[in-house]
Amino acid sequence: MALPLPRPLSGEFWRRLLRRDAPESGPVLLHRKRIYVLPSANGLKLGVLLIAMLIGAINYNNSLGYLLVFLLATLALLSAVHAFINLNGLRLRGGHPTGVFAGEPLHFPLSVENPGPRARSAVVLRQGDEPVNLDLEPGQGRWIELERVSERRGRLALGRITIETLYPLGLFRAWGYLNLDIQGLVYPRPADERGLPPQLFSDESGSGELGRGSDDFLGLRPYHPGDSPRHIHWKALAREQGVLSKQFGGEQSRRLNLEWDLLPGLDTEARLSRLCRWVLEADEAGLSYGLRLPKLSIPPAHGDRHRERCLEALALYGEAP
Amino acid sequence: MNRASRLMLLFALAPILAPHLWRMPVWLGLIGLLLFAWRAAIDWRGLPLPGKWLRTALTLLAFGAVLITYKSIAGRDPGAALLTLMLCLKLLEMRSLRDASLVIYIGYFLVAVGLLFSQSIATGMALFLVIFLLTAALMALHQPDTELRDYRRHLRLSGGLLLQSLPIMLVLFLLFPRIPGPLWGMPNEGLSGLTGISDTLFMGGITELADSEAIAFRAQFDGEPPPPGKLYWRGPVLWHTDGQLWKPLDATQLRGLRPLAPYEAEGEAVDYTITLEPHGRRWLFALDLPARPRESISVGHRATPDYQLHSERFVNERIRYRMRSYTDYDTGLISLWEARLGTQLPPNANPRTRALVKQWHGLSDTQVVSRALAMFREQPFYYTRTPPALERNPVDEFLFETRQGFCEHYAAAFVTLMRAAGIPARIVTGYQGGSLNEVDGFLLVRQSDAHAWAEVWLDESGWTRVDPTAAIPPERVLYTPDQNRFDSVIDREMIAGQWLAETLLGLRQNWDAINNAWHQWVLGFDDRRQRQLFERLGLDGLPWLKIILIMIGAIAALLLAIALYLSLGRARADDPLQRLWLRFCRRMEKAAPPRRIDEGPMDYAERLAAAVPERAEAIRAIAGEYARQRYAEGGGERDTLRRMIRELR
Numbered sequence: 001m002a003l004p005l006p007r008p009l010s011g012e013f014w015r016r017l018l019r020r021d022a023p024e025s026g027p028v029l030l031h032r033k034r035i036y037v038l039p040s041a042n043g044l045k046l047g048v049l050l051i052a053m054l055i056g057a058i059n060y061n062n063s064l065g066y067l068l069v070f071l072l073a074t075l076a077l078l079s080a081v082h083a084f085i086n087l088n089g090l091r092l093r094g095g096h097p098t099g100v101f102a103g104e105p106l107h108f109p110l111s112v113e114n115p116g117p118r119a120r121s122a123v124v125l126r127q128g129d130e131p132v133n134l135d136l137e138p139g140q141g142r143w144i145e146l147e148r149v150s151e152r153r154g155r156l157a158l159g160r161i162t163i164e165t166l167y168p169l170g171l172f173r174a175w176g177y178l179n180l181d182i183q184g185l186v187y188p189r190p191a192d193e194r195g196l197p198p199q200l201f202s203d204e205s206g207s208g209e210l211g212r213g214s215d216d217f218l219g220l221r222p223y224h225p226g227d228s229p230r231h232i233h234w235k236a237l238a239r240e241q242g243v244l245s246k247q248f249g250g251e252q253s254r255r256l257n258l259e260w261d262l263l264p265g266l267d268t269e270a271r272l273s274r275l276c277r278w279v280l281e282a283d284e285a286g287l288s289y290g291l292r293l294p295k296l297s298i299p300p301a302h303g304d305r306h307r308e309r310c311l312e313a314l315a316l317y318g319e320a321p
Numbered sequence: 322m323n324r325a326s327r328l329m330l331l332f333a334l335a336p337i338l339a340p341h342l343w344r345m346p347v348w349l350g351l352i353g354l355l356l357f358a359w360r361a362a363i364d365w366r367g368l369p370l371p372g373k374w375l376r377t378a379l380t381l382l383a384f385g386a387v388l389i390t391y392k393s394i395a396g397r398d399p400g401a402a403l404l405t406l407m408l409c410l411k412l413l414e415m416r417s418l419r420d421a422s423l424v425i426y427i428g429y430f431l432v433a434v435g436l437l438f439s440q441s442i443a444t445g446m447a448l449f450l451v452i453f454l455l456t457a458a459l460m461a462l463h464q465p466d467t468e469l470r471d472y473r474r475h476l477r478l479s480g481g482l483l484l485q486s487l488p489i490m491l492v493l494f495l496l497f498p499r500i501p502g503p504l505w506g507m508p509n510e511g512l513s514g515l516t517g518i519s520d521t522l523f524m525g526g527i528t529e530l531a532d533s534e535a536i537a538f539r540a541q542f543d544g545e546p547p548p549p550g551k552l553y554w555r556g557p558v559l560w561h562t563d564g565q566l567w568k569p570l571d572a573t574q575l576r577g578l579r580p581l582a583p584y585e586a587e588g589e590a591v592d593y594t595i596t597l598e599p600h601g602r603r604w605l606f607a608l609d610l611p612a613r614p615r616e617s618i619s620v621g622h623r624a625t626p627d628y629q630l631h632s633e634r635f636v637n638e639r640i641r642y643r644m645r646s647y648t649d650y651d652t653g654l655i656s657l658w659e660a661r662l663g664t665q666l667p668p669n670a671n672p673r674t675r676a677l678v679k680q681w682h683g684l685s686d687t688q689v690v691s692r693a694l695a696m697f698r699e700q701p702f703y704y705t706r707t708p709p710a711l712e713r714n715p716v717d718e719f720l721f722e723t724r725q726g727f728c729e730h731y732a733a734a735f736v737t738l739m740r741a742a743g744i745p746a747r748i749v750t751g752y753q754g755g756s757l758n759e760v761d762g763f764l765l766v767r768q769s770d771a772h773a774w775a776e777v778w779l780d781e782s783g784w785t786r787v788d789p790t791a792a793i794p795p796e797r798v799l800y801t802p803d804q805n806r807f808d809s810v811i812d813r814e815m816i817a818g819q820w821l822a823e824t825l826l827g828l829r830q831n832w833d834a835i836n837n838a839w840h841q842w843v844l845g846f847d848d849r850r851q852r853q854l855f856e857r858l859g860l861d862g863l864p865w866l867k868i869i870l871i872m873i874g875a876i877a878a879l880l881l882a883i884a885l886y887l888s889l890g891r892a893r894a895d896d897p898l899q900r901l902w903l904r905f906c907r908r909m910e911k912a913a914p915p916r917r918i919d920e921g922p923m924d925y926a927e928r929l930a931a932a933v934p935e936r937a938e939a940i941r942a943i944a945g946e947y948a949r950q951r952y953a954e955g956g957g958e959r960d961t962l963r964r965m966i967r968e969l970r
Contacts, residue, residue, distance in 0.1 A: 042422050049426050053433045058500050061638050063844045064436045064445055070493040071452060072429060074486040077876075081884050082482070088888065091918075113918045118887060119899075122464055133465055137899040139906070141918045168478065169456065170422070170463040 023157065023181035027093040027113075030163065034176045037084050043171035046076060076171050083174035086120050086167045090136075094158065094182030095143065099311065101276075102189040105147040108158045108182050113141035121168070127161040150186040153272070153315045158182045187315045188269065190277040196285075200256045200278065220244040226303035228286055255300050256282050256289035258310075272314050279314070283307045293317060322418045325469045326461040327364045330421060331357075333454035334408075336447070337428050340435055341405040346390050349402055352383060356409035363413075371413055380410055401434045421462050428455055442839050453479055489879050496872040498865055499848040518604070518750055518771050520557040522567040524715040524733045533768035536598055537752060538606060539837060540764040543592040549754055551648040553609045553774065553786060554766065556751030558627040560662055564670030565715055567733060567748055570627070570662065578626035578659055584610060584783065586647035596641045596845065605630040606751060606766075608646035609786060627747070639845060652783030655745065663745025663778060671716040671737060678741040686779055689742045690787060693735055697792040700724070704731075704790060704798040728790045732773040735789040745778040749786070760834035898962070902947050905966050909940075922948045939965065 039047065050069055057065030095109030108127075114120050116138030124131045127146045134142060150156050164175035220233055223243040233244040258278050263271045275291070282289040283302070290300035291310045296317075298310055338357060342350040356379070362368060371379075383406040384394075391399035408427045415424055432451055436444065457479035461467050467475070546552070559567040560574070570578075591608060610628050621633035632640075655663070681689055696702075701724055708725040711718045716737045719730050726734075732748050739746035753772035755764040774788040842850070855861045860868060906916050906925075913932035916925045926944030930937035946962050 045422075046426060046429075049430060053430065056433065060437060061847060062436055062440065063846055064440045064448060065433055066497070067445075067490070067494060067843075068429075068433055068436065068448060068452075070490045070497070071448075071486060074489040074493065075452075075456060075482060077489070077880065078482055078486055078883065081880055082887070085884065085887050115918060117889070139903060139916070139918060140899070166463050168463065168482070169459050 023179045025094075025181040027091050028178055028180060030087050030090045030092070030176050030178075032088065034178075035084055035087050035174055036176065037080050037172055037174045039080075040166060040171060040173045043076065043173075046072070046171060050076075075169070079169040080172040080174075082168050083165055083172045085118065086123065086165045087163065087174050087176060089115055090120065090123070090163070091115065091141075092163070092178060092180065094180045097182065097184035099185035099187055099308075099315070100150060101187050102150055102153050105149045106156050106184045106186065107145045107147055108184065109143050109145055110158075110161075110180070110182075111141055111143050112136065114138055121165075123163065123165050123167075125161055125163050127158060150184075153186045153188040153269075154319060155183045155316070156186050158184075185312055185315050187311045188272040188276045190280055191270070191273040193274075193277065194281065196256065196278060196281050197262075199262065200258060220246060226305045228303055230286055256287055257292060257300070258282070258289055259292045260294055261292075268318070272317055276311065276314050279307060279310045322421055322462055323466065324364060324367075325467050325471070326458070326464070327415075327421070328469065329461045329472055329475070330424070330458040331361055331364065331412075333451075333458040334412075334424070334428055336451050336454065337431055337435075338405060338408070340438075340447075341401060341431065344438065345402050345405065349386055349390060349406070352386060353406050353409045356406070356413060360409075360412040360415075370416070376410065376414055379413070380407075383407070383410060397434075397437050401431075401438070404431055404434060418462060425455060425459055425462075440844050442836065445839075445843070449483065453483055456482060485883050489876050492872060492875045492879065494846070495851070495854060496868060496875070498868065499846070499851045501848040518556050518600075518752075520559070520569050520602075520750075522559055522729055522733060522748060522750065522773065524565055524567070524711060524719070524729060535768045537600075537766045537768050537770065538595050538597040539840075540608075540755065540766065541594045541596075541762065542764070543594075546757060546764060547591055547608070547648050551609075552754050552764075553749075553772075553788075554606045554752040554755075555609050555611070555628060555630075555749060556604050556606055558625075558629055558776075559748040559750065560627075561665060562667065562733075562737075564667045565713070574662060575626060578656070578662075584647075584650045584652040586612070586650050588647065588649040591646050591648060592643070593646075594641060594643050596639065596841065597636060598639055599637050601635060601637060603631045603633075603635060605632050605636075605642065607644045608648065610647060610650050610652075612645040612647060639840070641845065641849070650783070654783075655778055660745045660778070663747055664740045664743060666737065666740050671714045671741075673714075673717040673721055674734075674737055675741050677720070678738055681742060686742075686744050686777075689739070689744060690777060690779075693738045694787070694789060694792045697731065697735075697789055698794060702731075702793060702797065704793045728773045731789040731793075732775050735775045735787065736777075739775070739777050747776050749774055749776055753788075758830050758833050758837070760830050761837060763834075763837050765833060765837075898947070898950055901962055901966060902951075905943060905947075908966075922951075939968070 050073055053065065053072075054069045056062070057069055091113040093111040093113070095111060097106055097108045100106050110125065112123070112125070112134065114136035119138055120134075120136040122133060122135065124133050125144065125146065126132070127148060130147060132144045132146065134144060136142060146158065146161065148156060148158065158180055160177055160179045162175055162177055164173060166173055220236070221244065223232060223245045227245045231246045233246050236242065236244045256278070258275055260271060260275070263274055266274065275293075279289065279291070283306075286302065288300045288302045289310075291298040291313060293313060296313050298306075298313060335357075338353065342353045344350075345353070359371075363370060384403070387394060387399055387403045387406065391402065393399055394403055404427070408424065408431060411420070411424055411427060415421055432448065436448075453476075457472070457475040460475045460478060461471070464471070464475075540546075557569055560570050561568045590612065593608065595606065597606065605622055607630050611624070611630055622630050623633070624630055678689075681692055684692065703725045704727060705725050706727055708727065708730065709723045711723065711730075715730075716734050719726055719734050736746040736748050750771070750773045752766050752770045753774070754770050755766035757764050772790075774786060774790070776784045776786055779785050852861065855863075855868075860871070863871075902922075909916075909929055913929050920928075922944040926941050929940045933940065943962065943965050946965060950962065
């Protein structure tokens with residue numbers, strides 16, 4: 001309950017002191033050794049007041065005065081116990097955040113579960129400036145979101161979060177630190193210029209059909225997961241004929257090769273930024289595209305999952321796996 | 322800090338401010354009340370807060386009002402008034418959570434200040450109520466987005482907290498070291514005027530004798546109490562008169578008297594303990610006559626030559642002391658100086674009295690005494706608490722004209738008669754009698770028992786008590802309770818058969834006993850009582866450090882017990898809807914593995930339906946109803962869910 005006391009000067013001691021705890025994965029249980037309890041500023045003020053009242057009671061030999069001081073002191077002590085119990089036993093788990101582009105805030109989903117037996121009130125989770133306040137009934141779990149603004153592309157970890165409470169009387173603060181292993185992807189910021197330059201398009205034709213464009217309707221086939229929802233034949237679905245995807249011939253002859261080498265003269269980040277914009281535009285148009293980076297090559301495809309793969313490759317370019 | 326929590330705070334502050342506002346002079350109380358009502362209006366209606374200039378003006382107004390009323394701001398009464406008004410003013414500028422916390426702390430302090438005015442049982446109970454409400458308000462403050470309908474929950478939690486604190490508070494109250502005596506001097510005011518006794522007597526000055534039921538002191542006799550006729554409690558002794566005013570001896574005159582020589586005691590000693598209420602003076606009351614103290618009476622004191630007891634320190638707090646007295650005594654011879662002082666009369670005052678006494682020339686001293694008493698008994702003298710006023714020759718006017726008065730008149734007149742006859746006499750003031758509480762054996766002496774009587778010096782018995790008021794026959798006593806004055810133990814035979822009177826008497830005595838126990842054991846729990854407690858617990862003789870360690874250990878053990886109680890046990894939700902749901906889940910534990918935390922109600926219902934197919938309908942309906950009430954806006958009634966759950970199985 002109080003400050004944990006590993007052997008001084010051991011490695012564990014310094015690690016705890018400097019808060020270099022390694023991130024933990026999986027559900028984390030807030031238990032006795034992780035929770036600290038100390039008087040808050042208000043609690044200290046009340047302490048001073050109680051001392052003054054005690055001196056008054058001694059001086060006037062006022063029995064009810066003693067009683068009042070003891071009652072308030074006891075309430076304060078008890079509130080420390082209640083604050084600790086308010087946090088003890090909570091289970092926290094990280095969810096998977098969806099990727100954002102650099103400069104946007106990354107929302108980390110976090111699940112807080114109260115296995116009971118008591119309700120939890122006014123539990124505050126904080127990372128940075130925006131605290132999230134929640135109450136939990138026994139047996140209730142809730143998902144909340146913590147934000148971190150991303151600056152650069154790459155992986156962004158949630159980092160250390162503080163969980164604390166001033167429940168019930170604001171006299172004592174119980175808190176703990178958690179370093180959950182949750183990371184999100186930050187994609188490079190897409191370049192401002194729009195449009196797909198023509199040299200991206202290859203003339204590879206597969207089946208020899210020189211199609212008239214990407215709007216040539218070829219036929220229907222069963223839906224594969226990953227097909228763009230734009231190509232689903234909704235009418236067929238409404239007629240209960242199953243989920244079918246429309247196929248367009250143009251796709252086979254209009255393929256994009258998003259090549260790293262097509263951007264000489266730009267530095268790495270600018271290139272990635274431009275490539276990111278192209279990926280987005282290609283995906284928006286429903287075209288098939290491939291991505292070729294110096295160390296990585298992704299064959300042309302289309303769909304949501306393909307887009308994610310490409311964006312991820314762009315985000316993590318240059319990082320060790 | 323939202324509107325709901327502010328309103329809860331105001332509701333909690335009202336019973337704290339009320340007694341102070343009531344006690345203050347009316348205009349001050351009204352100022353405070355208006356300020357409070359203003360804040361209430363602000364919160365209830367959403368009005369804006371007053372600006373800085375207005376607030377400063379109000380502060381100065383409050384300060385000035387207190388200063389004008391009490392002529393100072395130091396001391397108990399002005400201090401309490403000032404603090405009360407400051408709290409009301411602070412309310413008007415309360416904006417943030419920090420302001421509210423400060424207001425609550427001033428509230429706590431104001432409660433403590435209130436204890437300087439009253440420590441009765443009612444105050445004790447009000448104490449808990451007030452802390453109960455304030456704690457709930459504090460809880461609400463720290464709960465963002467609380468609503469007014471959450472108030473019941475806050476009250477329940479506050480009550481739980483309070484109940485949990487009782488054992489620890491008791492440990493602290495009993496074991497925390499009690500330091501005797503004040504740490505510095507204490508203000509005297511607020512205690513004067515509490516006593517019916519004075520050390521001056523202005524004959525005819527009082528035309529209405531108040532009848533205060535306030536307790537003067539309690540006496541507990543080791544053995545049987547003496548008969549009521551011997552229950553005279555000695556206070557100031559008055560010698561010198563100018564015809565109207567009677568005063569005690571001053572230092573020069575006292576020097577001439579021999580120091581307290583032991584008198585001859587006849588009969589057995591009476592030992593008793595007195596619990597004396599504070600009265601701001603130095604008098605210690607004792608039964609006539611107090612023995613030369615052979616044992617310490619635990620309060621620094623000295624005895625005067627006229628058998629008064631004076632404490633070294635002002636009696637500003639309740640004290641308890643043991644005494645020994647002898648009710649039958651012979652004080653022996655007196656010196657010429659003492660006789661001179663005892664026959665002092667102003668030369669020209671009260672001529673008719675002197676003339677009357679001349680007629681008794683030639684009688685022996687005892688005969689003179691009898692004559693005077695016979696006069697009171699046979700002639701139409703009346704005892705009343707509202708006599709006519711007397712002027713320059715009060716004894717003459719009383720004896721020959723008005724013939725109505727109370728104890729002071731009779732005592733002063735009698736002593737004047739004696740002195741005119743050359744017999745040394747003096748007035749003794751103090752208390753007479755008291756009511757014996759049959760429940761606990763304590764003798765309760767109230768301010769209304771204050772009395773004045775006379776002592777005359779006779780050859781054969783020394784200073785002898787004579788109570789002229791006792792000479793008045795009962796039919797001429799014009800105030801019913803005074804008729805019982807000389808039967809302080811109310812004659813049970815008198816009221817036997819009148820069951821209402823008996824019941825009332827019984828109730829009264831029981832209440833007195835409870836009140837007495839409160840005074841003795843709670844209010845009177847000082848260092849001596851604590852030592853007695855330690856003896857009984859076998860803790861006496863331990864050094865203070867060990868006691869403190871035991872106290873801390875007990876507190877830690879209790880805290881641990883409470884922590885365990887809170888952490889273990891079945892899940893208990895605060896929200897009634899959740900309680901119903903949990904009860905349902907618990908019941909279903911027999912049918913299927915328990916619900917996982919991340920399992921939503923519908924998924925859980927599906928699992929249950931698979932396990933108990935014959936109830937699948939009802940189970941799904943219950944889960945659906947719960948989900949609707951919990952997550953949808955404006956869901957259904959809890960009672961519906963309760964009924965559905967009850968109908969299951």
